[in-house]
Amino acid sequence: MPSKLSDYEVICTIGVGSYGKCKKIKRRSDGKILAWKEINYGSMSETEKQMLVSEVNLLRGLRHEFIVRYYDRIVDRNTTTIYIIMEYCEGGDLGSLISRCKRERKYLEEEFAWKVLRQITLALHECQQRVKGSAVLHRDLKPANVFLDAAHEVKLGDFGLARVLHHDTSFAKTFVGTPYYMSPELMDHCSYNEKSDMWSLGCLIYELCSLSPPFTAINQQHLAVKIKEGKFRPLPSPYSAELQELISRMLKIDAVLRPSIEDILKHSRILELSAPKK
Numbered sequence: 599m600p601s602k603l604s605d606y607e608v609i610c611t612i613g614v615g616s617y618g619k620c621k622k623i624k625r626r627s628d629g630k631i632l633a634w635k636e637i638n639y640g641s642m643s644e645t646e647k648q649m650l651v652s653e654v655n656l657l658r659g660l661r662h663e664f665i666v667r668y669y670d671r672i673v674d675r676n677t678t679t680i681y682i683i684m685e686y687c688e689g690g691d692l693g694s695l696i697s698r699c700k701r702e703r704k705y706l707e708e709e710f711a712w713k714v715l716r717q718i719t720l721a722l723h724e725c726q727q728r729v730k731g732s733a734v735l736h737r738d739l740k741p742a743n744v745f746l747d748a749a750h751e752v753k754l755g756d757f758g759l760a761r762v763l764h765h766d767t768s769f770a771k772t773f774v775g776t777p778y779y780m781s782p783e784l785m786d787h788c789s790y791n792e793k794s795d796m797w798s799l800g801c802l803i804y805e806l807c808s809l810s811p812p813f814t815a816i817n818q819q820h821l822a823v824k825i826k827e828g829k830f831r832p833l834p835s836p837y838s839a840e841l842q843e844l845i846s847r848m849l850k851i852d853a854v855l856r857p858s859i860e861d862i863l864k865h866s867r868i869l870e871l872s873a874p875k876k
């Protein structure tokens with residue numbers, strides 16, 4: 599039996615994304631707290647609507663402990679709105695966490711950075727495994743798209759939606775906001791590949807430790823120059839040389855020199871986290 603809007607009670611609006619509102623909701627049948635994203639498809643072409651349908655179907659297939667769980671979707675033809683019902687992440691997004699640490703002048707524990715690195719890598723691995731050949735490459739890996747659950751476990755969100763909702767080829771529309779995490783090959787309009795996600799992941803873990811992205815500039819032109827130069831400040835002193843070395847490899851300009859997902863998962867500090875607790 600497909601769900602309907604009246605099966606849910608809206609609690610509040612969590613925020614507004616590039617696609618529309620995200621709301622915290624309660625399922626009336628069992629009181630379960632969830633989130634839904636409201637996407638208005640009224641001005642989409644038939645092709646864009648088809649892309650949206652196939653992305654939502656992809657989301658349905660993605661079941662992984664470190665990926666925001668998709669539950670259901672409701673299409674309201676009266677308002678040309680699709681509601682994508684997903685797992686609610688009580689811990690909020692990493693962007694808000696980084697802002698809070700900046701305000702409080704407090705660095706995050708190194709152990710947390712390794713945990714986030716491991717869990718996002720496993721989420722990316724799941725996606726690249728799942729749809730081999732036409733891998734769902736995240737394409738919008740950034741702190742605002744990485745959430746935490748109540749136990750501060752990572753939940754990678756907005757998979758694939760980035761591709762559909764910003765599919766407009768114009769640079770400005772494709773990348774809403776400043777593309778701090780854009781890889782050098784993308785800056786050169788070369789093809790996106792799994793090592794582009796590795797670059798973005800390196801930027802994300804760098805920012806988690808330094809509380810600022812590795813490359814910043816006053817505008818996108820200057821940002822492109824800095825990214826292609828590939829120079830960035832070392833991590834703050836509390837962080838180990840081991841973490842610094844791995845992030846430096848993830849931020850290699852030549853994508854071939856960046857570690858693969860498998861390389862990350864074989865790293866001793868990542869393996870330690872995978873070992874069952876004694």
Ligand SMILES: CN(C)CCCNS(=O)(=O)c1cccc(Nc2nc(OCC3CCCCC3)c3[nH]cnc3n2)c1
Pocket residue numbers: 612613614615616620633666684685686687688689690691692693694742745755
């Ligand atoms: C950009 N931020 C400052 C916005 C303030 C809002 N804080 S926050 O850190 O996202 C926050 C606070 C508390 C709970 C949650 N939980 C949550 N949020 C989602 O999306 C948030 C949305 C993403 C697009 C941009 C707007 C916000 C989820 N999607 C699927 N499950 C979700 N669970 C998030």
